[in-house]
Amino acid sequence: MSRSHIRKHNRSHNAGSPPPDYTHVMHSLRRMNKDLSPEEMVVWLILWLQNRLSNDLTEEQLLQFVKVRNNVTPCADGQVRTSFDGTVSWTEFSHGVHRDGIDYIWLPLPEAIHVFCHKIISKLRNGQPLLSARQATHLLTKIRARQRHRGSSSTQFKLARKSVLNAFWLNLARSDGRFNVVSFTVLFGSDKLHHRHAIHYQREDISRCRHQILELYNRGFHNISEAAVKAGVEYQFLFTMDGKRLQNRTTPSAPKHHKQYKDRIFAIKRTPTVEEIPDAIIGGKRAIDLSIVPAIFSAINASVKQLKPTKRGSKRQHQGYFNARTMQLALQTIALSGMRPTNQVSPSAASWHRPMASVSDKGELRPLYINRFLADRIDQYLQLQQQVLPPNHTDNHRPLLMLVDDLGQPTPLTSKALRAYLRQFSDAIVPYQLRHACAQGLQELGESKQLIAKVMGHYHDGEQYDVSWHTPDSRQRIITALDSLTSHLGVC
16 A cells, blocks of 8 residues: 555544654755745744644744743743743743643644754844744745745755655654643644544543654654654754754753743743643543542452452342343453443343453444453353343343343343443442543653553554554454553452
8 A cells, every 4th residue: 555545544433644754844944944044944944843734824923932031921823932940941832722721732842943043032032023924924935835844945855745744743643652632732733633532531631742743843853853863864863053063972861950840831821811830731631530439449349348248148139149240340341441321231141252342333243342341241251141041031132231121131231221331339420431441540750642542442554554553463462451450440
């Protein structure tokens, strides 16, 4: 399959595109640096980092790039500042967020371009624009150019297409498993997500988002510099001042002060009076406190044990115990497999083949990955089911999880009944939030967003660029991650 066909397929699914060709991007940056003045290059780089190099830009927006004093309010688009913590001086730019009551955050410039930009910005007075009117007109002309970003003179190197260069960070973030959904939303907005509802079950503090974004920038420039080495071009191909080459050949890492977030103020919140807020939380309102999940499952487990009848127990007691085991197993399946508890709150019995099952999800069958703990519970439940259900109701065409009524007849498990059962143990959450707990737990365990999307059923084939997610090894990676999730969530 050609790269152009993959891009077309991915665009139709809003699922990203193949990682960019770093060599083409590197040569394009070299060409832009030759065509633009240092001040214009600083503004161009900031716009590039924000994925804002579009034909909709105006000269007024370019003239809004101005240096401001540290901790100035109010904050607006296009502001830059130098931040000093007593040890390290760092350059930051404002970035619009406009969600969860937060309008702007300050993002640090990546290490590879920091020295170059810092020398330009530190020379400016507070309140002084970075560009003159003439420079803004020239830069706008280059941004709106229809051809590739190749500059006025020809080059022997192949350059990146304009659309590819503009979307460089967007595509890099989509293909980077370490870049989480909340940070992606902060940088690009939720409309660019491969699955727009993925933000609902994840939350993060602003400090961590800043760190994730900086690390993404550093990894991108590190890959570009590696492409320069392979192409035989000077490592510091872009960032020269006064004829001197910068010596920053180290592996990308956060600056010292960037890890000390708790005492810093990085977000601007618009209220009746503009205020700066420290370490705010951003993300989905459906995300839950995972610390309450072990207590809930512990209470359910204790309740089920109390209902277990003796050998001389009545038929009604056995049926009540069976229904409680059904409810318990349904909640365990939701929390440990990411099953959606809406229409069909059970995989089909015919699809259960350890360690996989399938479930109807929004009108389509999708696989469920069952870890060892849950597989053992399902096997035990099926043995109990054979003792309780009539012989003619144990065929493979039924749902795996079923209830029995007062007459001993099997009835389907509904989301309403499951929600009422969970309410006996906690009013804080509903069954659907246990599905979110599955994703939150995997995120806390450090699993990639591709693996989480695969488990949650949000996955598009176009988001991964090889067949690595369609092999036994990939399934084993998912099962291993879900095995760790059992103890992490305290499911019992």
